[in-house]
Amino acid sequence: EAGVAQSPRYKIIEKRQSVAFWCNPISGHATLYWYQQILGQGPKLLIQFQNNGVVDDSQLPKDRFSAERLKGVDSTLKIQPAKLEDSAVYLCASSWGGLAFFGQGTRLTVV
Amino acid sequence: AQSVTQPDIHITVSEGASLELRCNYSYGATPYLFWYVQSPGQGLQLLLKYFSGDTLVQGIKGFEAEFKRSQSSFNLRKPSVHWSDAAEYFCAVGANYGQNFVFGPGTRLSVLP
Numbered sequence: 773e774a775g776v777a778q779s780p781r782y783k784i785i786e787k788r789q790s791v792a793f794w795c796n797p798i799s800g801h802a803t804l805y806w807y808q809q810i811l812g813q814g815p816k817l818l819i820q821f822q823n824n825g826v827v828d829d830s831q832l833p834k835d836r837f838s839a840e841r842l843k844g845v846d847s848t849l850k851i852q853p854a855k856l857e858d859s860a861v862y863l864c865a866s867s868w869g870g871l872a873f874f875g876q877g878t879r880l881t882v883v
Numbered sequence: 884a885q886s887v888t889q890p891d892i893h894i895t896v897s898e899g900a901s902l903e904l905r906c907n908y909s910y911g912a913t914p915y916l917f918w919y920v921q922s923p924g925q926g927l928q929l930l931l932k933y934f935s936g937d938t939l940v941q942g943i944k945g946f947e948a949e950f951k952r953s954q955s956s957f958n959l960r961k962p963s964v965h966w967s968d969a970a971e972y973f974c975a976v977g978a979n980y981g982q983n984f985v986f987g988p989g990t991r992l993s994v995l996p
Binding site for chain 1: 887977984
């Protein structure tokens with residue numbers, strides 16, 4: 773069974789630039805999450821989708837972050853414009869049966 | 884709202900010694916509880932989970948955890964640590980299907996040869 777796929781694995785951008793991350797969940801998983809993991813901390817939920825609808829985006833900085841899951845399968849997370857404090861690993865996960873499965877993450881460095 | 888605390892930021896043990904990592908949670912109903920491990924540059928790998936039933940759960944790589952409702956704890960244990968166990972360990976709490984997972988701050992495990 774293929775796992776959660778994320779790309780790119782690494783990204784370095786300058787502050788005020790924009791960046792996008794892509795996630796393809798495990799086939800058949802209706803729930804998809806984006807987490808932000810700052811170095812030395814636990815993952816923090818940014819947004820949760822159920823199919824193509826948003827369940828929870830209460831911790832998403834909506835002035836600069838956006839996410840979509842148009843067809844209820846893969847998802848894109850965008851940051852525009854990026855700030856230095858956005859440097860983190862962005863983890864995508866999908867869940868089924870109460871279990872979450874994580875991708876390898878995208879490590880973003882904002883300089 | 885759910886929350887998770889992991890009191891130990893960093894633990895160092897000798898190879899072959901026993902290990903216990905602490906986790907306390909806050910949740911109003913019966914939680915789903917998880918331990919994940921993260922090696923440097925890697926994603927999160929599920930070690931074990933508790934949904935219901937037997938409060939002592941076995942996981943991969945020789946790990947086990949015990950759910951104690953009275954103490955709101957879900958501590959992770961291993962009887963003999965291997966050098967390859969050095970990593971970051973995260974406790975997480977979930978709820979019913981479809982709800983999000985809340986993670987603790989993590990405990991970094993170092994293993995001395």
